[in-house]
Amino acid sequence: MRNVWRFFNSARLTVILTMLIAVDVLIGSLLISFFPETLGDIDLEVFFYWLFGKGLDNLGLSWWIFLLLFLMGLLALNTVACTIESSAALFRTRQRTTASRRRRLLSQAVHLGFVIGLVGHLISSASGFRAPDNRLFEGASLPFPQDPEWSIRLNEMDVVFSDRGRMEKMDAYLSLIKGNEVIRDKVVRLNEPLLHRGNAVYLVHHGKAPRGVRLEASGSDVSETLVLEFRDEDGTNFQGYRIVPARFVPDFAMDNAGKVYSASDTFSNPALKLEIYKGETPVKTGWVFLNFPDWMSLSLDGYELVFSGLDYASYAVLTVNKDPGAVIVLSGALIFMIALIGMLFSKGEAAELVNSGKAVSSKA
Amino acid sequence: MIGLLLWLSIVFYGASLAGSIVDAASRSQRVWTVSVYALVTAFSLLTTVLILRMMETGHAPMAKRYETLLFFAWSVALLNAILLFRYRFRTTELLTTPVIVLALLLAAFSDPGVYPLPLILETWWFEVHVITSFFAYALFTFAAAAGAVYLFKEKNGDAAELKLFQEITYRSTLWGFTFFSVSMLLGAIWAYLAWGLYWLWEPKSAVSLLLWFYFAGVLHTRIVKEWRGRRASVMAVGGFGLVLFAYLGVGIFLTNSHQL
Numbered sequence: 001m002r003n004v005w006r007f008f009n010s011a012r013l014t015v016i017l018t019m020l021i022a023v024d025v026l027i028g029s030l031l032i033s034f035f036p037e038t039l040g041d042i043d044l045e046v047f048f049y050w051l052f053g054k055g056l057d058n059l060g061l062s063w064w065i066f067l068l069l070f071l072m073g074l075l076a077l078n079t080v081a082c083t084i085e086s087s088a089a090l091f092r093t094r095q096r097t098t099a100s101r102r103r104r105l106l107s108q109a110v111h112l113g114f115v116i117g118l119v120g121h122l123i124s125s126a127s128g129f130r131a132p133d134n135r136l137f138e139g140a141s142l143p144f145p146q147d148p149e150w151s152i153r154l155n156e157m158d159v160v161f162s163d164r165g166r167m168e169k170m171d172a173y174l175s176l177i178k179g180n181e182v183i184r185d186k187v188v189r190l191n192e193p194l195l196h197r198g199n200a201v202y203l204v205h206h207g208k209a210p211r212g213v214r215l216e217a218s219g220s221d222v223s224e225t226l227v228l229e230f231r232d233e234d235g236t237n238f239q240g241y242r243i244v245p246a247r248f249v250p251d252f253a254m255d256n257a258g259k260v261y262s263a264s265d266t267f268s269n270p271a272l273k274l275e276i277y278k279g280e281t282p283v284k285t286g287w288v289f290l291n292f293p294d295w296m297s298l299s300l301d302g303y304e305l306v307f308s309g310l311d312y313a314s315y316a317v318l319t320v321n322k323d324p325g326a327v328i329v330l331s332g333a334l335i336f337m338i339a340l341i342g343m344l345f346s347k348g349e350a351a352e353l354v355n356s357g358k359a360v361s362s363k364a
Numbered sequence: 365m366i367g368l369l370l371w372l373s374i375v376f377y378g379a380s381l382a383g384s385i386v387d388a389a390s391r392s393q394r395v396w397t398v399s400v401y402a403l404v405t406a407f408s409l410l411t412t413v414l415i416l417r418m419m420e421t422g423h424a425p426m427a428k429r430y431e432t433l434l435f436f437a438w439s440v441a442l443l444n445a446i447l448l449f450r451y452r453f454r455t456t457e458l459l460t461t462p463v464i465v466l467a468l469l470l471a472a473f474s475d476p477g478v479y480p481l482p483l484i485l486e487t488w489w490f491e492v493h494v495i496t497s498f499f500a501y502a503l504f505t506f507a508a509a510a511g512a513v514y515l516f517k518e519k520n521g522d523a524a525e526l527k528l529f530q531e532i533t534y535r536s537t538l539w540g541f542t543f544f545s546v547s548m549l550l551g552a553i554w555a556y557l558a559w560g561l562y563w564l565w566e567p568k569s570a571v572s573l574l575l576w577f578y579f580a581g582v583l584h585t586r587i588v589k590e591w592r593g594r595r596a597s598v599m600a601v602g603g604f605g606l607v608l609f610a611y612l613g614v615g616i617f618l619t620n621s622h623q624l
């Protein structure tokens with residue numbers, strides 16, 4: 001036991017471990033750079049999920065991370081042992097001056113900050129979630145992954161480009177919603193996320209895409225434009241009928257058996273299958289085509305339904321993350337920094353780069 | 365205009381370096397004075413270059429390689445000026461001034477084009493993060509220079525002088541480590557605000573982590589008897605190689621998501 005303590009309570013071990021960590025991370029940075037197909041997606045998931053999944057499957061490229069964990073573990077024990085020993089020494093001996101006592105205490109706080117940061121990072125690496133690539137159209141809502149009572153709604157995107165095509169502004173107007181009640185409105189932009197109960201919502205980019213279709217409904221007495229969202233199960237009412245979009249394909253095609261499929265993801269031949277109800281009773285079903293409005297329209301009780309266009313809307317791509325360890329890492333880092341800076345300022349002459357401000361000529 | 369001032373600054377730093385070399389050999393008061401004037405002129409010119417560049421681009425001079433080279437040179441130059449005016453200490457100039465001249469020469473041959481900043485860099489986190497890291501690099505450069513002087517004088521220098529250079533290496537490493545820690549903390553907070561992660565496994569961050577642990581190690585050599593003096597100095601000199609790798613090497617040899 002005594003030997004174990006002596007092993008860990010040693011500054012020689014500290015120097016050796018920090019050097020080993022430096023070499024290990026140097027190798028790691030080269031591997032990350034040269035094998036991005038394997039190591040490029042570490043940050044897309046909570047760290048340990050990646051490490052014990054894809055990491056374990058690719059030990060040839062990820063061994064340095066396991067070694068790093070081991071070395072960090074040793075360094076943490078090393079730091080704890082040294083800090084305990086030095087605190088004990090501080091209480092045993094009373095004769096030290098207050099200045100040196102203060103410096104000692106501050107250096108212990110530096111070490112404590114480091115260990116707290118490491119513990120926080122361990123928690124970060126094993127908990128929370130990362131949910132990238134959430135596409136949200138204006139007006140739509142997204143529940144928080146582990147907190148479905150809460151959601152965010154994108155009210156509006158405000159994007160401005162300069163004459164030369166450079167993006168000058170990308171603002172997403174979000175509302176934070178609990179149940180049906182808006183709790184807070186917030187403009188989210190680059191470097192300014194929405195933070196709430198550990199959930200953090202980031203605006204990554206934006207775009208415009210078809211969200212639904214436009215139908216021109218006309219008869220002898222009326223002419224109306226109906227807008228239907230692709231996945232609108234309730235449909236829309238028109239002259240006592242309910243018109244429901246049953247299926248949309250961006251590039252209509254049919255196989256030999258007459259089965260409809262989309263030939264590609266591009267909007268080359270958009271087609272929409274409509275189901276029409278009177279009350280709950282289905283009365284008609286059929287396809288309408290954007291490229292063939294006259295030829296392929298749907299007639300209904302003297303009215304004509306024509307697929308006249310796609311309904312474009314702005315969307316935001318949001319990332320939602322939760323990292324319960326982040327605040328602990330930050331606390332550790334702040335303790336570390338404040339104690340370190342305090343130490344510099346309490347060092348008196350020992351913090352002067354060369355000697356105290358008094359002259360030290362190179363000719364001395 | 366900026367290009368001309370930059371070249372003038374290089375010429376004056378060259379003159380100041382020549383002055384320090386002659387001074388080291390001859391110890392003539394007149395040479396010392398002339399080289400101080402050259403250094404002050406060179407530093408004023410370089411500072412003017414940076415100010416003009418900021419006025420030209422509308423942001424702090426740290427967005428492209430050309431600008432960071434100027435800023436790196438300026439950070440080392442500022443430290444030289446502090447050493448001269450606060451401590452009247454010039455021995456390490458023989459090693460740090462060539463670093464300034466080389467960085468300025470590299471800048472003079474880099475692309476000085478003005479490009480708009482990507483939106484994500486339009487935040488003061490960017491400026492404070494970069495400024496603190498370059499101050500750290502400058503201090504590590506100074507630590508390496510002091511370490512090199514220690515190694516050079518080890519055979520026949522007297523004990524007091526060796527102790528002085530050992531102390532300088534330790535103290536500048538401590539200051540550099542403090543600035544570097546601040547820079548990493550600011551970078552981590554910024555990354556959290558920008559991407560939702562305070563840490564990213566990409567080459568530049570990894571190399572920063574490496575530097576941080578390495579210099580934490582250098583600091584602790586002071587409390588281990590057999591690592592003091594010679595080994596600590598070798599480590600400080602090696603640290604400068606790592607600084608160069610972190611600053612220039614990563615951008616040149618490795619793919620990275622950092623802008624610099």
Ligand code: HEM
Binds near residue numbers: 011075083103587
């Ligand atoms: C990576 C982990 C560690 C970090 C980041 C760290 C950081 C620091 C820093 C910044 C200082 C103040 C600089 C100075 O005055 O020299 C310091 C001092 C010190 N550290 Fe560490 N340290 C670490 C681990 C350890 C370990 C494991 C030990 C055990 C031997 C240790 C022992 C000391 C001692 C004895 C001092 C000097 C205290 C004084 O001057 O009164 N450190 N450390």
